[in-house]
């Protein structure tokens with residue numbers, strides 16, 4: 001797959017709006033016996049055109065970002081300036097009564113997000129025992145017979161949550177498809193575990209009658225175990241949101257109103273070892289930037305996550321005991337007027353061992369209108385992004401990436417300007 005030349009002469013890939021990676025996983029396509037064929041279902045409107053004209057001896061790295069595939073020129077090593085390792089931030093004092101100490105953490109976050117877009121947090125407060133138990137639950141689930149997992153297939157759920165089998169997505173069209181299986185759950189106004197009334201102070205809309213999640217009926221332990229971790233990671237993410245407000249030199253509570261009942265996604269992932277004959281086209285999860293505000297990734301001990309720096313070099317984000325990986329998503333990139341980078345990353349499990357990971361994606365409330373923060377727009381500068389409605393941007397990314405999903409089919413004749421986040425709720 002190579003890029004086509006755009007009207008401004010810059011080479012780009014054109015893949016329609018397919019193969020989105022969202023705060024809630026890319027998923028699409030009808031249920032099919034042959035999983036390998038599923039990946040093709042995700043790839044409408046792929047245009048294959050010439051390589052960049054200026055390519056010559058230049059090297060390029062290709063990846064998926066926003067809603068299209070793109071590329072970055074690899075900078076020769078002697079001219080490279082971008083990060084080559086991922087910072088570790090100790091957040092053990094995040095609740096310290098001293099504002100100065102909390103601002104110190106915020107400053108580290110600011111530096112990490114503006115230079116790298118990724119950082120590890122340590123002393124995050126989620127007990128080791130809970131993390132161990134959560135991975136046990138995830139392993140047990142992925143080890144179940146296929147029919148136990150397919151019972152909760154994402155095709156059966158209006159919000160496009162649930163189980164996605166191997167090769168169900170293909171984020172990078174140059175690959176043979178994502179060599180992983182996944183399960184997605186997220187915000188749900190109905191499920192009692194999420195205490196909508198307690199958080200928002202009123203009942204959910206009466207029109208919302210179906211839960212936004214789907215769970216495997218023959219593996220009830222899974223819902224219990226996944227929620228146990230969800231209930232710890234959401235408050236941790238919210239503490240980080242306050243640090244981000246401080247990082248922008250705002251009141252610590254400045255963003256609270258945007259996160260009353262935020263869009264969330266949590267996605268247990270299983271990456272079996274790649275077959276030994278898999279060449280460059282083999283991938284666990286194709287290169288992408290997250291469609292979230294902030295992502296927190298729990299990794300087991302198997303290294304496979306790689307982060308793309310501005311010089312086009314892949315930097316390992318190997319597991320570090322006791323840490324959680326955090327990264328900037330595309331909403332936060334917009335919110336910060338591009339000051340924070342939604343850094344591209346991918347997963348390649350070359351170890352010969354099974355790898356499990358657990359990303360948690362946080363986005364703002366769907367009804368928030370979000371424009372670039374004033375403090376991130378320099379005097380005399382124009383904002384780089386238009387204000388958007390969070391839920392509307394979300395649905396515009398999610399549906400085109402899931403053209404064969406019943407929810408996409410249901411609304412395919414509705415003009416995109418009329419798409420509402422609520423499509424996912426009913």
Ligand SMILES: O=C(O)CCC(=O)C(=O)O
Pocket residue numbers: 021267269285290297299305345347357358359
């Ligand atoms: O598995 C991982 O380490 C990262 C997963 C990821 O990047 C994603 O789900 O967006």
Ligand SMILES: [Fe+2]
Pocket residue numbers: 288289290345
């Ligand atoms: Fe990601």
